[in-house]
Amino acid sequence: MNLSPKAQATRQHILDTGYRLVLQKGFAALGLQEILKACAVPKGSFYHYFASKEVFGCELLQQYVDDYGRKLEQLLAEPGNGRQRLMRYWSAWAHDPADPAQGWAEECLVVKLAAEVSDLSEDMRRVLDQGVQRLLQRIAALVEEGRADGSLPKGKPALQVARVLYQMWLGAALLSKLSQDRLPLQQAHEATEHLLTCDNTVAAASPTH
Structure with missing residues (x-):
């Protein structure tokens, strides 16, 4: 256009x-x-x-996932090893470095809309899912970086680890929204720190397919 x-x-x-x-x-x-x-x-x-409200929704979600990707790369551009950069991302869920009073989880459309759009619009679901899949690949790349530089131990496939961690953080974000308390995000951060030192435990909770 x-x-x-x-x-x-x-x-x-x-x-x-x-x-x-x-x-x-x-x-x-x-x-x-x-x-x-x-x-x-x-x-x-x-x-x-x-052309329609649904088209508007698709455009809104596409802009959101594109902006999220750019924001993530800006966050990861700061120096650090793979583990530090990965944990910087998870920390931003609770405290945005640009505005520590709020976190990325509070403005996450995956948290807000995933269940809704999956039933409402196949096109909107696809846009959001593609954005999530790209994010999972980026998280997996950070896990691989950490393993390569020695800041993370070897373990199960990086993408499998990324999925389990992302699932945990999505659940924490939902509970945080429900309780109006950041404690679930703090607990997810602590659990992530622990699980990244024992990747076999992380991956055991995820199916092999």
């Missing part, structure tokens, strides 16, 4: 505003009229940029 700078800014405004609304209410419960009112744009303008 070829848009003028002004039109591109309007489209981005809709996506940015929609992201904040989705974080608060979810996707299904968020009405189109509420999006339009918050963005201060007419319905015709919305449909000029997005």
Whole structure:
């Protein structure tokens, strides 16, 4: 879509505003009229940029996973061995280095929408799943880096370890949201520190396929 700078800014405004609304209410419960009112744009303008609410949802999720990937690479660009860089990522779930008062888990659309969009929209599910799969590959690469530089012990396949750790952190993020307490994230951090020193234990909880 070829848009003028002004039109591109309007489209981005809709996506940015929609992201904040989705974080608060979810996707299904968020009405189109509420999006339009918050963005201060007419319905015709919305449909000029997005063919439907579902297309808008796909675009929003694609932007989210792309932005998340860039944010992750910026975080990992700081010096450190594989273990340090991996733990820097998990620490950011509870305390964003740019704003320690909040963490990445609080603004995670996987935590917010995974179950909802899986039942709601195959296209949205696919966008979110592809983003998660790329993230798992990146986490696995960090595990491999740590093994190569000696900061992590050898163990089961790195991708298997990445899946188990990510699953644990997703569960911790959900419990933290439910309890309005960061304790589950703190416990996940402690468990990750422990499990990374004994990878066979980590991988034992994950299927081999």
